[in-house]
Amino acid sequence: MLNELDTELFLALNGAHASWLDQAMFWISDRNFWFPFYALILLFLIWRYRIKAVGIIFTCVLAILVGDQITSSILKPWAARPRPCHEPSIEKMVHVVWECGGMYGFASSHAANTFGFVTVLVLLIGKEYPWLKWLYVWAALVSYSRIYVGAHYPGDVLVGGTVGILGAVLVSFLYRKLPLNYQI
Structure with missing residues (x-):
């Protein structure tokens, strides 16, 4: 029953495509396209937190x-x-x-990675920078693009995003539990 619902929702979302949007969704779905975005965030963290940025960046990577x-x-x-x-x-x-990708899609790594990245930023520095919560819109767009390009069912994306958020909560919690002199 869940599988059928997921398939029907996928076909509805994937079927609502427009040729003018294909190229944009291709780029949004491409990990390499986002490297400049990650570099800007990296530079912001280094500029703002100096040596303490190492701990935040390490937690994002983890x-x-x-x-x-x-x-x-x-x-x-x-x-x-x-x-x-x-x-x-x-x-x-x-x-x-674009190409279909590997054989299996449950769960979406794109969704896990983007939601995990944003969640760490929100948990560690979100009080200081409340605008970071808007990065969830970016994570949702990247995740939706995976449905649009035909690579994932909505359930794959939902579970992937949940895995990313839970992983980020765990590693952020562990980072915060480090004694302050070890929190770089």
Whole structure:
């Protein structure tokens, strides 16, 4: 029942594509496209926090690693759920914007990584910079792009985002538990 609902929702969202939006969604979905964005955040953290930025950056990287490994190394092989573009029963209905990707898609690493990254920033410095919560819109856009390009079901994205957030909460909690003289 859940699988059928996820498939129907995927087909509705993926089917509501527009040719003029394909290129934008291709770039939004491409990890390499966001490197300048990450560099700006990195420079901001270094400018604002100097040596303390190392701890924040390390926590962001650790959250991304945790989310990525849980989704890619544990959930995808365990669930073995084909990506929509590899699912024989619907593959002809899937609008694929670029290559399909690996065989399995549950859960989305893109969603885990982006939501994990944003959550660390919000948890560690969000009180000082409340505008950081708006980065969740960016994470949601990247996650939606994965449905648009035909790589993930909505459930893959939802679980991936949840894994990313939970991983970020865990590593941020551990970072905050370090004695202050070890919090770089």
